[in-house]
Amino acid sequence: MGNLDMLSLTAYALQVLLIIMAISIVVHKNNGTIIILITTFSLITASLYVINKAPDVAIAEVAIGSAIIPLIYVISISRQREFIVLDKAMDDFIIADNAFTGVGYVLLKRFTDFYHLELNICNDVRLCSLGAGRDQLLCEQTNVDLIVTKDDERNVYILKGKASSVLTYKLEAMARDYDNIEVVKFKDRDFGD
Amino acid sequence: MMLYVPIALIFIPVFSALIIYLIKAQSIRYLAFVAQIAMTVLAILYYEAYTGQFADTFFVIGGWHERVGISLINDELSLSFVFLSLFIWWMVLIYTFNTGQNHRTFLFFLMFLQGVFLGLLQTNDLFNMFVFLELMTILVAILVVFKKAGDSFRAGIYYLLLNISGVMMFLIGIILIYFTFGTINVNSVQTVIAAGELVSGDEVALRFAYVLLMAGISVKAALFPVHSWLPKAHGVAMSAISGLLSGLVVKGGLYLFLRVNQMFAGANIDYALFFYIIGALTAVIGVMFALTQKDMKQVLAYHTISQVGIVMMGLSHYDPQTVYGGLLHIFNHALFKSLLFLGAGVIIKAYKTKKIKEIRGVMRTMPVVSIFMIIGMLSITGAPFFNGFISKSIIKYGIQDSGIKYWILFIVNIGTATSFIKMAQVFFGPKPMTIRLRSLEQRIALMTLAFACVVLGNFYIPISTGFFGVDVSHVSVFQWEAFFDYAVALIIGFCFYKLVIEKDPLTVRKIREFNLSFEMSNYLFVLYVAVMTVYFVLL
Amino acid sequence: MNPLLTFVVILIGFYGLSTSSNIIKSVFCVTIIESGVILLFLNLGNLDGGVIPIIGDALPVGGIADPLPQALMITTIVIGSTVTALALMLCIKVFHHYGTVEWAEILSRESGK
Structure with a gap:
């Protein structure tokens, strides 16, 4: 224990703390908590870089690992909670008023609450005026998850989604009780050209 | 003046890629062809001035001292790879010439990848290799998901995460070499190891560094436990990208295998048996999975794995003749695999489906393309008069002393023959109604590749002695045994196909649906590193 | 003593990669491995x-x-941060296509369904 002065003692303590943080990152289940743990991990490594006589690397690590990386993690995790619905039916199937709420809105709200998603209803006029043939292209190229249209002859509402997404199957299971709602799945059209 | 050609070969594609991306005119795409012509001319002039002397091609960037600067070097091995990659990139550029929207972005990534790959082939500095490997991983991941459809996203993320952890192992190996020898210049390390005065602590660190470097290289070259990224990534990418990846980027890993072994040559590490077993396992597993797939591009992707296994079987010997067989198989495989992938792209685009059972009558619809595809299939199964036969014969000649090695190669050949007999079904049958496709550039690319296969298959003796200085006159096309072996392999393959594969029994279905989860492949990777540590360091 | 403690961090990162159930967890573990190296x-x-x-x-x-x-x-x-950004972007695209980010569910879907 001869040459243990303050600096190397701090270095040992920080490294043990680093191991504890790494174990807790691996063990935790909630992704939001892990972002904060990653920020702390990066700050501890930056301090260790300074103790190891590399201050320029420490500046780079603080700028990138503690500022930019948690930002992009937060952005990407929050993008994964959205469920975007395009409403082309244009009637009171989906309305979120205080007075009454349409049948479709009740179903979609129950669905998104059950699976911890955020419902986002869009009725952009430009997108709604595209013909029905472009629906699959809309689903593939943009972020839209579900398109709601109305079939006037049979008086059913058709919800169109992607067949590759598990959410469409879960919505179909939930909509089985309603007989004027039908779920249609777009099959994948990729040939790998 | 000639000394600066390697720098030009790296930076011309990168700068032309930037200019193509920034200028928003449609006619700027021709700059890619101009850049490619410039690079070909420079490479040919450089080869004319090449004298074979090490000191003539050695060039340190920035004029630093050679132990701390980044240096570039070229010898016969890297020059041959440079010519191969220029040729394959020409083919891909011609093939994808007019493919619609986003073409400028596509050319940007393609030319950037070419610059990075040429840099990887010529560099002499270990950390530079690491940087180029990471850049290649990022660019290939972007190119795999370029089509933004189908399963390409899951293939892309799987590829990215697995390869990044592999390249991190490579970096830890570099760390160990730096702190043992004080330099990361490949030539300096090679000289120090060959001088042979190492203390025992250095010896252990040296072997452990070898294990870690080989772990990183095995991930990039798709050897046995860590091969599972390749069928996913190559099966769902665009056909031109699949041809490029299977033909060339996988060979970058094998090139690094040769370089690292050359660097550690003085340390007497006994790698022959271990890498032979890995190569044999890779080849057999690749063929086994290839027989069970129904999707045309997945079959070709699994065949890439098995041919890389055959190359490893050749490269893992100590005598230069068999190593040359493995090296020649790298070139042959690049040619016929890209030919097969580009041809498959033409067929799939015309028929709008990927399953072999649904495509029929290609011979009547596209007779020219089907002739080129048949040339490719004959090459990969090792028919005489085509180039696959030459390299497989050299490897067979090198391992003819050991019975079991010979039988493993024979089984792999039978499996390859079976699987291509199954794929040859697409040529027969009636002509379907609505196929109409005319694209001249694609046919030119296919024709050049098929021509190269036939040329290499017949004129191998002058090419080998002229370029590499290796004598392969013991392999002759006109022996009875060659035709007999090939006919036997075809007949056994045909019987196996008719009796077993066509009926699609439960075993075949189980193998087809076998999926290695991401956690499992990482676990296998760590296990692989542990086994290599035990074998190389402790034994 | 110090390098051995750092090597333990790298091993914990690889252990995390082998037991991560969703994609974002895998990207976190790759970040740990980078910092450790x-x-x-x-x-x-x-x-x-x-x-x-x-x-x-x-x-x-x-x-x-x-x-x-x-x-x-x-x-x-810098290279590590680029790879993290690319991996997270691919992760968003995977979520929009498959509706989930669990490895088991994504890899077990048959192609073309």
Whole structure:
């Protein structure tokens, strides 16, 4: 224990703390908590870089690992909670008023609450005026998850989604009780050209 | 003046890629062809001035001292790879010439990848290799998901995460070499190891560094436990990208295998048996999975794995003749695999489906393309008069002393023959109604590749002695045994196909649906590193 | 002693990769492995009693810590952040296509369904 002065003692303590943080990152289940743990991990490594006589690397690590990386993690995790619905039916199937709420809105709200998603209803006029043939292209190229249209002859509402997404199957299971709602799945059209 | 050609070969594609991306005119795409012509001319002039002397091609960037600067070097091995990659990139550029929207972005990534790959082939500095490997991983991941459809996203993320952890192992190996020898210049390390005065602590660190470097290289070259990224990534990418990846980027890993072994040559590490077993396992597993797939591009992707296994079987010997067989198989495989992938792209685009059972009558619809595809299939199964036969014969000649090695190669050949007999079904049958496709550039690319296969298959003796200085006159096309072996392999393959594969029994279905989860492949990777540590360091 | 502790961090990162259930967890573990490797390199390049490698007036008595690893590691940090950004972007695209980010559910869907 001869040459243990303050600096190397701090270095040992920080490294043990680093191991504890790494174990807790691996063990935790909630992704939001892990972002904060990653920020702390990066700050501890930056301090260790300074103790190891590399201050320029420490500046780079603080700028990138503690500022930019948690930002992009937060952005990407929050993008994964959205469920975007395009409403082309244009009637009171989906309305979120205080007075009454349409049948479709009740179903979609129950669905998104059950699976911890955020419902986002869009009725952009430009997108709604595209013909029905472009629906699959809309689903593939943009972020839209579900398109709601109305079939006037049979008086059913058709919800169109992607067949590759598990959410469409879960919505179909939930909509089985309603007989004027039908779920249609777009099959994948990729040939790998 | 000639000394600066390697720098030009790296930076011309990168700068032309930037200019193509920034200028928003449609006619700027021709700059890619101009850049490619410039690079070909420079490479040919450089080869004319090449004298074979090490000191003539050695060039340190920035004029630093050679132990701390980044240096570039070229010898016969890297020059041959440079010519191969220029040729394959020409083919891909011609093939994808007019493919619609986003073409400028596509050319940007393609030319950037070419610059990075040429840099990887010529560099002499270990950390530079690491940087180029990471850049290649990022660019290939972007190119795999370029089509933004189908399963390409899951293939892309799987590829990215697995390869990044592999390249991190490579970096830890570099760390160990730096702190043992004080330099990361490949030539300096090679000289120090060959001088042979190492203390025992250095010896252990040296072997452990070898294990870690080989772990990183095995991930990039798709050897046995860590091969599972390749069928996913190559099966769902665009056909031109699949041809490029299977033909060339996988060979970058094998090139690094040769370089690292050359660097550690003085340390007497006994790698022959271990890498032979890995190569044999890779080849057999690749063929086994290839027989069970129904999707045309997945079959070709699994065949890439098995041919890389055959190359490893050749490269893992100590005598230069068999190593040359493995090296020649790298070139042959690049040619016929890209030919097969580009041809498959033409067929799939015309028929709008990927399953072999649904495509029929290609011979009547596209007779020219089907002739080129048949040339490719004959090459990969090792028919005489085509180039696959030459390299497989050299490897067979090198391992003819050991019975079991010979039988493993024979089984792999039978499996390859079976699987291509199954794929040859697409040529027969009636002509379907609505196929109409005319694209001249694609046919030119296919024709050049098929021509190269036939040329290499017949004129191998002058090419080998002229370029590499290796004598392969013991392999002759006109022996009875060659035709007999090939006919036997075809007949056994045909019987196996008719009796077993066509009926699609439960075993075949189980193998087809076998999926290695991401956690499992990482676990296998760590296990692989542990086994290599035990074998190389402790034994 | 110090390099061994850092090596433990790298091993914990690989363990996390082998047991992660969703994609974002895997990207977190790759970040841990990156930081661990960079710390290992700088730890080995450290010199007890040396000074920070910045040019001053006179050559110091105790020696200088090695500057080459520091230059290489700045490059590695930037490359690591690029890879993380690319992986997270691919993760968003995977979510929009498949509706989930669990590895088991994504890999078990048959192609073309």
